[in-house]
Amino acid sequence: MKVIWKEPLVYFLLLSGLLFLMFSFFEQETDNSQEIVVDRASLLSYIQQKTKIVQQDKLIKMFDSMPDDKRDDWVNAYVREEALYREAQALRLDENDPIIKGRVIQKLEFITKEYSEAILNVTQTDLDAFFDNNKQNYYIEPFVTFTHVYFDSGTHGKNSAKSLAIEKLNELSNNKVSFSEGIKHGDRFPYHVNYVERTPDFIASHFGQAMSDKIFALKSSDMKNITDTWQGPFESEYGMHLVMVNRIEAGRFPALSEVAQQVHQDVQREQIQQNLDKSYQEIIDTYSVKQVGI
């Protein structure tokens, strides 16, 4: 207990609590009488709710030119609503709300977070260690540039699409059809003809995961045999594809110097989280917990 009293956070929270108590003490009791007063102002604002007339002057003009029977209807409606509302209040239907509990906890979390940010200290050793342990976060994704000739499985049927693709592959290769001339062959694909410097996830979103995997697997063979030759057929979610790759790059991990700024901020973020966890534990430690008949 002695150790806890030395924590500045606990002092800070205690002070905030005292202030809150002081303010609630001076807060006034709410009106609880059984009399409903209908005056011009309350009736006007009631009508405003119901008619949704936003401009005050328009509302007053409308109200003042209203026939008496119409005005009585408004008064009755107002009284009914006011009576039911007060009854609900009297029954304390607004109390014991779990959402209010959550909201108050959230406020405490905000204060604790500000405190955690104020006591940061990032050293070079922290940076090196963090970078070593979190290399994955700084990964530069692989990418590919290719064009493709497409055969629609929907219209041809899968087998025919495949045989057409095999035939076309011979034609394209024998005639040395270039990258830019590929567009003159095959069917229309729902997305693009050319894909320039696109990542596996992007290719998967247009062709499906299986074909994306196959295209990026091309990297493992000899590059000279891949670029500027027609490959395939590859099967996508839509049909068969012959692919000519112009460029394919493997993913890579950059050096710390390339991403130093980013690493620094990430270390800061980690420190804040550690401080937060520590602060919460300190608060919890001020309570003794008794588990009864769980």
Add this chain to the structure above:
Amino acid sequence: MYKKLLITTAVLLALNVVSANAEETKSYSPYADDNFTQNVYFGEFHLHTSFSMDAGMVGNTLTPEDAYRFASGERVVSSSGQPVKLVRPLDFLMVADHGTNLGVAPMLWSADPDLLATEYGKKWYDLVQAGKGKEGVYLPWLKTTMQGKDMINSEKIMKNAWTQEMDAAEKYNNPGVFTAIIGYEWTSMPNAANLHRVVVFKDGKDKVGQTLPFTAFDSEDPEELWKFMADYEKNTGGSVLAIPHNGNMSNAQMFKTERMDGSPINNKYAVDRMRWEPLYEVTQIKGDGEAHPWLSTTDEFANYGTWDINPFMGDNRKERNMSAEYARTALQVGLQIEQKIGANPFKFGLIGSTDAHTGLVAVGENNYMGKFPSSEPSAERVEEVLIPSPIDKKYDLMTWQEVGSGLTAVWAQENTRASLFEAMQRKEVYATTGTRMQVRFFAGWDYKKGDALRPDFAKHAYNMGVPMGSDFTNGPKGKAPTFLIQAVRDPDGANLDRVQVIKGWVDNKGERHEKIYDVAVSGGRKIGNDGRAHKVVGSSINANKASYTNSIGAPQLTTYWADPDFNAKDSAVYYVRVLEIPTPTWQAYDANFYDLKMPKEIPMAHQERAYTSPIWYTPAH
């Protein structure tokens, strides 16, 4: 070996007989196997109803259902009690209400029991009942919301509202006739800077209903939004994309070269942004964001619908980095970043929207229903303050500054959620300032001059090249890219003044450049060696009657163009801008209808326009 070959050949031949391959067995009908995108659909992805707090709390009484009814051509009564109808039905609509406290406004008016069970729901209800809806609820709500605080914070209430939004879209979605799309707006506003995105789902309620909108209360960082989107796709097998808007109100945040935490854009950020945000909303009522006259100093048409003073910040134009706000410059900055980090974070297509908070997509100048209920037609609307400045009255945004813009055009096979969404993913879409002109734009290496005159223009263009939104690279040595462009006027609108190609590129020193080429002009005007037609189209406007005639301009402009300044080693981005002849603005129609004399600063004529999604050239490796 020989036998094996024989069998393979036999199998291939047999398969060929049953195949319906157009290339091998030609049909008599030349259209039997057409499968290019032949239809353009008009609509928008960014309309607010009373389900948005800043609409429902300021007098909007229309529901998402009303919005779909109006867009699909029905006559409805606006929040201010005026009957209104479109000249022609639209083809699609997405109601995009703010996710932050979605649906709370109508719940306040209807005393929703779940809402009243919350602390603030009850408090706000009481204040609304006490006639303090504006001062007690709306204005404090604006303040806390801009600070990222959710005073309601109830999953149950969000779910109720979200279900109503989805149900409205499901009810009015009529494949082939009218497409109602499910979505919402993620309204991130760190330090009053507009980083808003609309979130568009491809799917129906069966999938979208498995999630709740990720709002600015969850995070103001777009990277967190993308994580939510990735999770949605992973968990449901559905598809989703996001579209940012109003860079002009973003205080130089929209296209800045840093991430939200201040670190420079890295490879992952660029890759993720283009995976999730293939489009940018370039024009809407709160300003046109294609170009700014300070950034594009030689462009006499750049100063269109310019809104460059944020009422919450005052006139800080000289201090802020405008190049992080306007689409044309951002497209070039994207190429610069790509040179440095190997990925382009700003490779976006262009769309237009209204962002109206009236529940009505009504941005035709003679049928302009305004931004908020307060700017629905009245003799007084031009004088009213639209967004008051907390700093100084002189920075108030006035209703007369509203731009009657815009719409999205989508080139698709059919009018369905799937087909429209796929077109958005491939960026085969364009923006207009509200007109429904048709624009096609293709790039290839082998187009010829005569191709522009072919009766099968579009089919040929697709067969030989790529449409708007595409990439091209690795062309034949020594050849410059060629383009085919076709623009047809809105059948209920104005003739065309000119078609322009706007090119941006980055040279080997990393410097960015832009150049405008007039590629087709009406009235036989000359295009000079500088690529520009300097003679203006003139005007057929009758100022006293707010009318014009199509006695000038051309109903259609179709052309072939080859880039005369092409360098195969420079990355480049090309898009098309089409200008109409001058027509009266909505303010001019107001002056005529209400018999008003307008102050000098109010624009009475303008040239409406379309901006296509770009086509990108990347040097081959």
